[in-house]
Amino acid sequence: MNLVSIRIITANVKNLVTFYEHITGLSAIQYTPDFAELKMQSTTLAIGSTNTLQFFGGDKVAQAAQNRTAIIEFRVKDVDEEYNKLAEFIQPYIVQKPTLMPWGNKSLLFRDPDENLVNFFTPATQEAIKKFDSA
Numbered sequence: 001m002n003l004v005s006i007r008i009i010t011a012n013v014k015n016l017v018t019f020y021e022h023i024t025g026l027s028a029i030q031y032t033p034d035f036a037e038l039k040m041q042s043t044t045l046a047i048g049s050t051n052t053l054q055f056f057g058g059d060k061v062a063q064a065a066q067n068r069t070a071i072i073e074f075r076v077k078d079v080d081e082e083y084n085k086l087a088e089f090i091q092p093y094i095v096q097k098p099t100l101m102p103w104g105n106k107s108l109l110f111r112d113p114d115e116n117l118v119n120f121f122t123p124a125t126q127e128a129i130k131k132f133d134s135a
Contacts, residue, residue: 005037006072007046009053010114011064016047019113023086023120024074045072065114072118075132079106079122104128 010016017028017036024045028036034049053061076082079098095117096109104125110118123129 003043005044005046007048008067008072008112008114008116009048009050009062009064011050012113013047013049015113020045020047022089023118065116067114067116070116071109072112072116074118074120076120076122079108079120082120083108100124104131 008016013034013036017030017038020026020038021028024038024040026038026040028038028047030036034051036047038045038047050064056062083098090110093110093112094108095111096107098106098108101107101121104123104127105121106124108120110120112118123132
């Protein structure tokens with residue numbers, strides 16, 4: 001089995017696509033006004049409008065901007081460099097500046113415009129580096 005995609009449902013596709021293009025440096029593929037994807041090496045971040053919920057059974061299936069449990073995580077080469085590059089842009093969204101976590105990753109935690117948590121992290125200890133390099 002392979003996790004291939006995470007999809008965010010939003011009431012404002014354009015706003016979220018612009019945000020994720022900015023923080024990742026990638027260009028989204030905009031299939032329709034209601035659906036876009038940012039393709040990465042190992043997974044895809046999909047962004048769908050609330051209009052797409054009709055294909056999954058209706059508006060009750062998911063609600064935009066209601067996530068309080070998941071964190072969208074991106075492994076980056078240097079979390080401090082990413083923070084310095086994005087600090088002004090993400091300033092209103094920052095939850096935690098780069099911090100070394102007990103499990104060995106240096107982590108930058110912020111929210112997207114829909115308040116989904118986003119984590120940029122870099123393995124920082126030998127143990128964490130080994131874990132990710134062997135995966």
